[in-house]
Amino acid sequence: MIDKNIDQLKRLKLRKNAEMRLKVYGILSISLALIMLATLMISIGLSGYSALQQAYVKLEINVDSKKVLDEKGGFSNQKALLVNWDGIVSNSFITNFPEITKRSEKRSLRALMSSNAGYELRQYFQKNPDDLDENITIWLSASDDFDQYMKGRFNTSVDEKDRRLSNQQLKWIDFLAMEKISKLKFNTSFFVNADSREPESAGILGAVVGSTLTLTITILFALPLAVMASVYLEYFAKPGRLTDFIEVNINNLAAIPSIVFGLLGLSVFLGFFGLPRSAPLVGGLCLGLMTIPTIIIASRASIRAVPPSIKDAALALGASRMQAALHHVLPLAAPGILTGTIIGMAQALGETAPLLMIGMVAFIIETPDSFTSAATAMPVQIFMWSDSAERAFYERSSLAILFLVGFLIIMNSLAVFLRRKFEKKW
Amino acid sequence: MIKTIKLVFSIFSICIFSIFSISSLNAREGNQISIVGSSTVFPFATIVAERFAKNTNFKAPVIESTGSGGGLKLFCAGIGLEHPDVTNASRAIKSSEKETCEKNGITPVEYLIGYDGITFSNSNAVKQLSLTKEDIFNAVSAKVYKNGDMIDNPYNKWSDINSSLPAVEIDVLAPPPSSGTRDAFVELVMHSVCKKKYEMDKKTYKANCSALREDGAVTEVGENDNLIIEKLADNSSRFGIFGYSFLDQNRDRVQGSIVDGVGPSMDTIADGSYKVSRPLFFYVKKEHIGVVPGIQEYADYFMSLAVEGSPLEAAGLIPN
Known part of the structure; x- marks a missing residue:
């Protein structure tokens, strides 16, 4: 009688152990799945969060209203197309570096601004025609390489010739950042734009x-x-x-x-x-x-x-x-x-x-x-x-x-x- | 609840009705130019399209990346707004495609925009290799030429091919057969070796020198060139085949091998001394000029940007 009881207890224990094991396996598989999901989300999050910010450059600009307004004083798209907005942007940008006179240097300096900066400026005046003829301060997008460097995502350890930014350009960016002329600001273009070839103006x-x-x-x-x-x-x-x-x-x-x-x-x-x-x-x-x-x-x-x-x-x-x-x-x-x-x-x-x-x-x-x-x-x-x-x-x-x-x-x-x-x- | 259900059902019938009424309208809204074609030209065409839209009063063209062959197929299918107006190609139009086009009453107008080099690249953590076209052929071809015969590729290590090369396993990432890069690579490297080195006639080399090996030494990866770069950076004994523009954007991680004594660069591709390069085109449907506004202007704008010092050059195009 007692023997039988012990036997039953043993079997009961075995069954309980088996149940325990199943439970542990279940918990293990769920946590494995969760860990994988978390790793995925964290790695995407870590590489993605920086896109919430974007490098902008502060420029002082004055645009003559005669160039863009029609006879009635409204903003004329036709006239605005003929204005060299890129030129206005780069002239204003270059004034930050009065010591630069060589053409090649000016060219590599201009490359730091987004190629869409001129377009952004045109859009700004289209929305705010009252700001024409006035000295305004406006933040315009910097180029994508500029942006990546500001975010520390630019690999500077490789040879200068293999990099998309030269040492001189990096020095200029450092100067702009130090003088607070360029800053990382909230990336509004990501939320208000459609696709673009330039990362700095591409949006969702x-x-x-x-x-x-x-x-x-x-x-x-x-x-x-x-x-x-x-x-x-x-x-x-x-x-x-x-x-x-x-x-x-x-x-x-x-x-x-x-x-x-x-x-x-x-x-x-x-x-x-x-x-x-x-x-x-x-x-x-x-x-x-x-x-x-x-x-x-x-x-x-x-x-x-x-x-x-x-x-x-x-x-x-x-x-x-x-x-x-x-x-x-x-x-x-x-x-x-x-x-x-x-x-x-x-x-x-x-x-x-x-x-x-x-x-x-x-x-x-x-x-x-x-x-x-x-x-x-x-x-x-x-x-x-x-x-x-x-x-x-x-x-x-x-x-x-x-x-x-x-x-x-x-x-x-x-x-x-x-x-x-x-x-x-x- | 019943009202909601009835509402949903009536909206549904309105929808079905409107679908059928729309189908009787024009097949394209807003007079947008529709562009299809090569994935190699795609990055350049998108730059042009964006600037075109921002600097003119025309609507922005819609650009699909369908591959050169797929693009020409859609392009030559017919005249009318449901067919694309422009197709990009990383090779010239074939005579068979031209026939289809002509049969459907289409006159394709060819524009040569420049050149693209195909690079054989690896991680820049190791020494840059100097290869010949024959070395590359021996590494990747399914069949190789030995003692006057085509045999299955026996080489496992680079040093088996040429003792001056490092003793590492051959591991090459190649684009898929649907890609224009692959077509061009086969033609410019593999066919060229068989034709010039082994003096085969066209039929023989097409039959024997077109397949890449399938024993694990060559892996086909999708059209995503970024993925190839990622994988090259991970493993320094791996090589990848992709267009020059991707090498140019990723010089901090990968380097192009020297092929027949010349390394890939803007200059060597432009002057033709780097031999693995191909022309890039786009074709305009002459019959659509004047029907869809802006086509001729787009073509002219593209050609005006396909010059030295332009943003297209910065993106890796080698202008004509």
């Missing part, structure tokens, strides 16, 4: 707007279609071979590589309907097709999770099938459908492959303003920056990644929040 706004436009089309196209499809499949379709066949195909569709939807978009939307290339409209439709199966699967699951008694009660009281579905079941299934939709949208937000085929992987300088104007999307922007030769794009693509991840976190937590808030327990 164009891509954010492009993504928003695209996702708007996606949700308008995919959500109603998917909900209608799942209501039909759950309420009206007779169980049978055909329904099974449709179900298998929907599941298949959810697993198809996304590039295929791009090819489909290319031949159907561009080829057959003749919709414009590079437009968010087409991108949204392609991503919509990609998202539909995800939403259908989620919607069917949540419609099925509504207890059949509710539908039965509605039908018993004389409601039609449509009334039962629209008035009773769908509202109860809405949180689940919404969650599925948001997850599908998050997936669509991070997608680049279908966009490649329909021309949204492109260099676009202007922020899109309609569903048919040329646009790009956030992951595409990251891809294009990481492919650029200029070193300063490295930190900008990291910052853009943080941005994109931020959006994804917001969308996914919204999904969790909505589910928590509206979910009914039966």
Whole structure:
């Protein structure tokens, strides 16, 4: 009797140990995943945070109003195009170094200013024509190499001839920084500009707007279609071979590589309907097709999770099938459908492959303003920056990644929040 | 809730309706120039496009990087606003592509913008190598020439090829076959060795000297040249094949090997003494000039920037 008891205790202990081990394995695998995620985010964060700042140079400038105003006193674009804004910027910049007279030196000095500084100046006066004819102080972008050096991301240990900045140029930058003529300031252009070839004026706004436009089309196209499809499949379709066949195909569709939807978009939307290339409209439709199966699967699951008694009660009281579905079941299934939709949208937000085929992987300088104007999307922007030769794009693509991840976190937590808030327990 | 659902459904039908009504409109909005083509010319074309947009009243062109072959295919597909107006190419148009173009009623106007060198580079932590085209061929080709025969590449170390080279494993990162850089490398290095050194005829060298080895010594990497630079900086015995503009931007980390006695630089590529270089072009669709505003102006603007001392030169283009 006692022997048997000891034996049982031993086995109990063994079982408890096994359970303990399983728990430890679980904790280990979760922490491993978390560590990897943290390493990834920290390394991206460390290389990206510096893009929040940008080197600017303080210049004193006076522009004659006769050069840019038309007879009525308004800002004339036509006249402004003829003004040598770059010249105004570099003349003002060079006055910081009165001792420099040689042409070659002036040339390497000019290279420290952004090649877009002249354009920035023109834009400033376009917005503030009252400042014409006055001595104003304005902060304009420095070149990307200047910027990288100020941030300590410029490798000065290599031979002078292998560097993009000469010793003389570095000395000038040090002087400007010491005199507080140049400073690292908040990088507004990153948030208000679209893409540019110059890292110092490249921004994420164009891509954010492009993504928003695209996702708007996606949700308008995919959500109603998917909900209608799942209501039909759950309420009206007779169980049978055909329904099974449709179900298998929907599941298949959810697993198809996304590039295929791009090819489909290319031949159907561009080829057959003749919709414009590079437009968010087409991108949204392609991503919509990609998202539909995800939403259908989620919607069917949540419609099925509504207890059949509710539908039965509605039908018993004389409601039609449509009334039962629209008035009773769908509202109860809405949180689940919404969650599925948001997850599908998050997936669509991070997608680049279908966009490649329909021309949204492109260099676009202007922020899109309609569903048919040329646009790009956030992951595409990251891809294009990481492919650029200029070193300063490295930190900008990291910052853009943080941005994109931020959006994804917001969308996914919204999904969790909505589910928590509206979910009914039966 | 029911109202919301009805609202969503009506918005949906409006959407579908508007999609179909838009499809009857023009295929392109805003009169933007549409440009496709080579990923090598892409960085230069984007610089031109940005300056063009900021310094004129024309809208900014939209530029896609599709590769030279893909670009010409789209370009020659037809006339009309759904087809691109300009294509960039890192090689001249092929006669077959020209035929397609002509069949569709398109006259491509060629503009030569300059040259690009292809470099065989490694980390600058080690000594710069001096190679011949034949050394490079022996290192990367799937088949090599030995005693009058083409045999599978037997070399594992650089010193196996040429005893004056270091005794390190051959490890080369090459661009994928879709890339114009790869086409040019095969033509300028591999075909040239087979043609000139081994005196093969065109058919033989095309068949025998076009494939890169697949036994692990050569790794194909995507079109991302930055990634190649990253990997070269990590491992000093590794070599990479990429365009001169990337070498120029990353001189603090990588160096180009000397090929046949000449190292890659602006001067040697421009005067033709560095042999691994190729011309860069863009083609304009003559039929679209005047239909899409600004095409001729864009072409002229591009040519005005493709000169010495221009921002394109600073980005690594070697002007004509």
